[in-house]
Amino acid sequence: MHPALRRAGFYLTRHIDGVLLLAVLLLMATGLVVMWSASNGSFARTSGQMANMLVALSVMWVFANVSPQVLQRMALPLFVIGVGLLLCVALFGEVINGARRWLDIGITRIQPSELMRIAAPMVLAWYFNRHEGSLRLRHYGVAALMLAIPAAFILRQPDLGTALLIIASGGYLIFLAGLPWRVIIALGTLAAASAPFLWSAMHDYQRQRVLTLLDPSADPLGSGYHTIQSTIAVGSGGILGKGWMNGTQTHLDFIPERTTDFIFAVYSEEFGLLGNLVLLAMLLFVIARAMVIAANAPSLFTRLLAGSIAMTFCTYAFVNMGMVSGILPVVGVPLPLISYGGTSLVSLCIGFGILMSINTHKKLVQT
């Protein structure tokens, strides 16, 4: 091989984790196959998703090449910008489908809550790293407060799904940082006791979703419709599935949002329990690889951040599949790497890029 080519190849791949990349690409390929069926063979929808994936992979490469030290320095500014943007959304955001989530920045519309999915765990990891070795109970309190600020903004938009996921990603991080067990038990008890108050603070449509989950037949024309139809789709798939492009629930228009939040119903109907097992295995492989990276990460900052990214990915997958199969309320969380949507793909790939950066820069430092 020509030395210039070899050098270019080295620079292109030296911060890429091959194992993780392979798993991500496999999931994306699966996503495109399902997308074709879910969109009734729409070339525009499928190629659009492919374009989203290419953008996301480029972003992943960029983040893989940013060293964790730089990320650590970026954490606080990024978080402050994120909170600032959320404030802007609250003040001048555009209302779409009754929620104020989008910000028009002239060339395009952005959803600052997506930025927070990365910025919130980063700033917490940075904060714990700063106080490494001298962590007191109050530090956990401050961390919880830093998490609560963006979560409150997003909850007010209202976007319960994203808010809960951000709280979860921060929660995992605080847990990994060593939150004492006695506090965890105390908080658990408190949470159980305050459930009724949370209920009264929820929006009508959010309560509706919870009630519908408990009894989907209570509102078969409204919000229960999604759950009833997607459960039928999953159940009728059976062990082997109805075959690609053959899902009746999908192609007879019964599944709502079938290229986005409910794409798993399409997959499950057409590929059955066997397909589900393959998908679970692929997702589990990504999580396992991310956890291995976390376990071997060189500093507290990288350890915490990597652990949180791994767990957040897992939570996404669980919440989405749980919602489609009718064991969790409909909260509007996409299936990672499969559902249509550029913003979600990019924010996931930023996470993978960071994982790769953590894994590869460590080696370079050591040698």
Add this chain to the structure above:
Amino acid sequence: MSELSINPGIEIRDSERELQRYRSRLTLLGIFVMLLFGILFLRFFYLQVVQHGHYSTIAEANRISVLPIAPHRGIIVDRNGVELAHNYSAYTLEITPSKVADLNATIDELATIIDITARDRRRFRKLLEESKRFESLPIRTRLSDEEISRFAAHHYRFPGVEAKARLFRQYPQGEIFSHVVGHIGRINQREVEVLEKESRLSNYRGSDYIGKTGLEQSYEKYLHGTTGVEEVEVDSGGRAMRVLSRTPPVSGNNLVLNLDARLQEIAYNAFGNRRGALVAIDPTPGGVLAFVSKPGFDPNLFVDGIDPVSWKELNGSIDKPLLNRAAAGTYPPGSTFKPFMALAALFYSKRSPQQVISDPGFFMFGGHRFRDGRPVPLGAVDMHRSIVVSSDVYYYTLANELGIDPIARFMEKFGFGSRTGIDITGESAGVLPSTDWKMRRFKQKWYAGETISVGIGQGYNSYTPLQLASATATLANNGVMFRPHIVNYVEDIRTREKTPIEPKPLRNLELNPEHLRVVRDAMVGVNKDGTGARAFAGAPYVAAGKTGTAQVIAIKQGEKYIESRVAERHRDHAWFIAFAPADQPRIALAVIAENSGFGARAAAPIARQVFDYFLLGKVPQKAAETDD
């Protein structure tokens, strides 16, 4: 760093212990992940293996379908129970385009057994453009029994065509109530989005129609009712085999109006073939007794989608039948503004009732000659006479003395220049001129000369007949203002429970009773021996009124307005405001007859007919004659 150098051993042990703790917690999370995925696997196993049979029957044979049952729409009746909007059951012939191979051939073939007009075809084509392919669309409505049995015999030849029994909305009073009752129509995409935003869409799954204008629109939430649900088992052909469960729909509520249908009809017909508007209000609770905008249109045309030819005819007509003149048309009030100006003069103590102004037939201001149209100058005029004979000069000088902003501040209280808040949409605010308004509207300062013609209700002044009627009602009611409302109460048809619509006073203008008496006496004088005397000759009740004439085109300096020389559309509008009986008012109104010349001649006789019927029950012998 310093710590590290002082006690390196502890530091390393500490950090190793921390790493150990981190890894054990990561392991715990790993177990947690396995647990979550285990739950998912169990759920999939349960759905796809254990319950697979159940779900595949539902999905593959598409056996259970949830059918919405549309509720009956509430009806609308006048104060005496006369139906203004009701439902009747009839058959329609509907086509589902996605189930039909060749639409044109199918319609041609249908036309051989059932009468299908060119208008039906045009309307169907328009519906087709606006709808999704799998919706079933009506090609013919209101089929006769004979047509139904003929179609039933030939049904096998027409897959995708169904005869359906449906409820139809009908407006038996037609054009007379077109602007106030409004009409329903097929739900469009924009309305779907609004319903979705308000989380009301699921209640419309069985409904094809929604209120589009008038009361049908503004009281949609009351009229629509709650959709019922029927869970049925269907065979592969989509036919219902068995009802599994049923939640019955709840019918919409009925509207009982303040309007009097007979009064409305008399008022509408009193216009003859003139265009115009009339609003009559019961002063105390603010109930609207008549709400006429002429010409109207047949609202029944709109219910199933208007065909393009009829639409073009209505929308393109020079008479603008689709314009709600009573609430959205704005006109200069002309001399009907004078009683309110007189009240302003008394309020600001600028003039006493007895103060006499000399009227030489014109008023000079800044080199401009403001004319009074009459041939012989009036001479000495006091406040009473200024209203009775409608002196322009009296009010030119008064406006000049008051100044535009005090006038605007006073008139604002009567509701001039702002929406009355009546219970139908599409109301105009009109224009109450002031220095602020002119700066906002034209970015120009106000010139004192512009104040002069405001005094006689010309200039920038522009109000809706509804505003003028509401102001007259407020005057009749001694300055206590009610929000005009068309609906008296909403009635739940199951429980017979009545929910009244806001009978509370809006505000009290706190006017001096003595001032009110002066103006009221003058308005009684108008109908006794003033400009309204001819129209009210021989009336057995005492009515207070004021005529007005609103210029449509400006008359040049020194030129005289001669009606016969002006094109019909450029002739002045005739106004009349009135209330009766003068001491205990039961009805107050404003009427405008477009391009009909003097208010005394064209508008006052309409008011007389309305009062005669409302107060005496007298029905006019023949339709009013027109001057043109």
